[in-house]
Amino acid sequence: MIMQLLGEMLKLIVLSGLALAGVLVILIWKKGLATKVTYLRFLVQAVAMVAVFYLFTYPVWQLIVLIIIFFLPLFLGRFFCGWLCPFGLIMDAITLIRRATKVRYRLLPNKLNKFLHKFRYVLFLVFLFVPLVLFLLDPPSSFNTSFLLAMLLSGPFEPLRILVGPIIPLIVPWEGPLAIGEVYFSYPYVQEAILYSELVFSDFLVNIIAGIFVLLTFVGSFFLRRVWCRFCPTGTSIAAVNRFKGFKWAPLLHIDKDEQKCTKCGICKRVCPVQVTEVYEQKEGKITGSMCTLCTRCVEMCPYEGCLKVKIGGKTLFKSRNWLETSTTE
């Protein structure tokens, strides 16, 4: 039994190691072509989605996911959101469709956006406590305290699973309500929506509620780039640490700004898919906003060579270029 578990974990470690190596190889290979970060990101997102699919086929996936959510972000910030999250890929794909139809994206008013930045903490707590309340309202028959922790992780209401919500890939390795042949489809949060509304509503209504959620996020991300990222509970938990001044040292991966090279042309502010203003407003140095998903679109679009940099542990990964030409200097 234990050996089996270890074997599975080993497989996982190998797999994630492979994925990470793939990401690194792509990064190095593409280093000379930082202007194409958008396409690179798509590639990484797709790889990550496949990796997540495989993770879900193993029983210990929750452990891995929890590590991703609680440990890695301390140093990588919301890198996960910008580069690995499957839900992010879905939203980016919808954005591509919108671009193809030549529809202009809408912008949230700055004040509303700033309000959402705070509101998502409330939302996060609600998401975290609703399953608990439901759990207490309808406790399982064989209930004892030592069982509680296990229930939190994998019981019927799985409060922590809400954090895994956006990581559900489009195709899932388990049986679900929507299937074409042997392939089962799912969508972030849909399982949770079904699970919680089942307590109150009939089966028919449950499906409608899930459908409405899918439709809302689809329409939302058609008009607003990365709409869910603005109040995603997972993203909130990831970035919560970066809000505190004492943790300014923590993000190894961050964007760095050179004040003298900046002309405040506003491009970084305009191209940001989650309307982060810190990159534009902060004068120089380490930029560690809790909203930034580190998608590095601003670095890609900044037309002043070396003004914005993506740094990992003090080492420059890549920097903004004079994108009018493919520069030969590094």
Place this chain on the structure above:
Amino acid sequence: MKSRNEEKKYMPEISKKEIEELRKTIEATSRKIVAENIEKMKKADLNRPKGMKYFDEIADFATREKEIRASKKEGKKVIGYTCLFAPIELILAADAIPVRVNSGWYDASKLGDRVVPVEVCPMVRSTIGAKMIALSPYLELSDALISVLTCDGMTKLGEILSDYKPVWAMTLPRVKDSEQSKRLWSEEIKSAKGQIEELTGNKIKRKQLKSAIGLTQKATKAFRRLQELRKGNPVIMGRDAMLVNQTYMWDSIERWTEKTEALCDELEKRASKKNWVCPPDTPRVMVTGTPMIWPDNWKVPTLVEEANPQGVLVADELCSGERLLYDPVGVDEWSMSDMLTAIAERYLMASTCPCFTSEDGNEDRINWMLNKIKEWKIQGVIYYVVRGCMLYAMEYTRVKKVLDGIGVPVYYLDTEYTREDVGQMKTRVEAFLEMLSARIDI
């Protein structure tokens, strides 16, 4: 009795004969000055890049005038602008020709004195004077003018010129990074688009605008390449590079880009052969301040590069120079509204014109200069201000404080649109350069 509408609001009545006479004499001097300036530039660098030949030709007003006349006959419209905030991309997208109409003629500024007092900025006076005697071919040929309300002189210049041509005034907000300013300026850009479409009869569509933006982006690319080349030991005289930048204001942008790239190719070869135009220890100077307009207002670069000890201009912070082209239009998604926003932001937010202010003042300009000083290894700054140029004069104190802090000498050179003070200015510039080269020797 003329009705009030027909009457000129500002311009005095001058007899045709007098206009003709004045025009003849001033045009003759202008031609002489153009030839003289080019001759001086040729002499300063005996082994001048061959690519400069084209720019010498286009610097002669008659050359481009003929071309513009020919394209006007084909039905193209010409749209003049007095300030670099005019959205050139929109003009190009409507298949019109953009030309900058600011005037650099010293003699014409004396004529401007008949309309406005001498306290007014001489560039404005000179433009008025040039219009009075129909001196500037670009101003005469333009079908409409875009007047951006930046400094006080420019604001009223548009009003005075509206005696002759339709003038579209665009309100420029004085605070550049607030939301309401951006909204106002975006609206102005949209209305300018409507006006341009109405005048030319061409609807600006997505495709045209995209290719127009591509044109200016390519021009910026060529320009940046030239600037990059000036970072190292001097391969081109500052005056030559400044002339290249100047000609962008009236040349066909496509051809300008092509020729500039060709010039850069040549300069790159020279740099690899270590073929410098002057000794590498020549003091490297940057000029900033009031725009210097070809042909007459060329005395400061000439003085600096012909002084003894010699200096070399490696960068400038002039709206007739590097600021014309330094910033590209950065488009996120190529939809119409996004392109318009990008154009609006490129002109408003990236500009370092001193007509802007904000909480921290015009800090962008300071940062721009600090970056130039660091990257282009500038050893001294000449702060050039003509009398009546309030905004630049007032920002001097702040610039000096900052530059003193980093130990870069800055020299305040105030002058007028006149040739009389050349001797006296020569002494001042030489003293400054002497000090710079003494510092280098240490």
